[in-house]
Amino acid sequence: MNKHPMAVSDEDFKKVELAINDVREEGKTIRTIFEGYYDEEIDIGWEVDAAVDAFSIFSSRWTIEILATLYIAGERRFNEMRKLLRGISSRTLSDKLTKCTETGLVERLVEDGPPVRVTYRLTDHGRDAGRLLGPLVAYMKIKQGRVIRHTIQS
Amino acid sequence: MNKHPMAVSDEDFKKVELAINDVREEGKTIRTIFEGYYDEEIDIGWEVDAAVDAFSIFSSRWTIEILATLYIAGERRFNEMRKLLRGISSRTLSDKLTKCTETGLVERLVEDGPPVRVTYRLTDHGRDAGRLLGPLVAYMKIKQGRVIRHTIQS
DNA sequence: GATATCTAGTGTATAAAATGCACCATAGTG
């Protein structure tokens, strides 16, 4: 678990920046399309409402982190996730995984043993959400200096 | 505040779907690039950690909703936001806006009156985050049937 | 002149959510 930033090649850094810029543009495009459909003051309430609703399943602590973990790490077992998501209690992880399973983001696979092993994995829906979240996470990582441009040496 | 879904033209619906697909692809690209930089088991912990950290400023209730509101509705005053974000208490809104201002997502503009008027607006950083979040919100809206394809009539 | 309204919040008690830490059963290893 190294603390130093991830240094990527200049080429890859540019690719990531380009991808982020593209997504930003797609975001603008989507916004413009939706804006064409309402009379300012009347429907803003609706759209905010829809957005709040759309996000409500993510907007409690750990939900997005769990999603990101399974997206990055692939399928994992309960105690593996607990190690990766440093700071979460087993109680909370258990509750959140149940909720994520109920909302269809994650699936729970039991291979009965003994010992019984339980694997958590993103559903297709969860994976799509992960991918759509990826650019924002990358943007934040760059903003926070956790991903930096590798300075060429030798 | 109408409850029915937003029906967009077939053309626009396709545009939104295409944009979402593009973003999904960009997400995959970014993922692939980052994956090239680590030796499986060793750095997965780092990346999850970085993602958790990147998201920590969003992952408490209402933060993303506030961001989405200002992104959709543009700059707004305190009580306007309270009306838009139905369900939030003024106490919580006040606290969250303070936090969002501290984290640099939102700026607070005071026009002193009387009556004093305070306007909240996304910073450039906040707007970028909003745009990067847009495709996921659109995806969720479609998933939840809040944005539908307009059936051609007449 | 008293009362209501608008502004943007605060104070405080309560409810809900997250945490720490102990603990469970089953099985395998030394």
Next chain:
DNA sequence: CACTATGGTGCATTTTATACACTAGATATC
């Protein structure tokens, strides 16, 4: 017999969010 590993639960405490009353300065209404 003790210790590990599996995937969690139970419960007390802490943190976070909510409801709801209330503030202050100025204008508007009765």
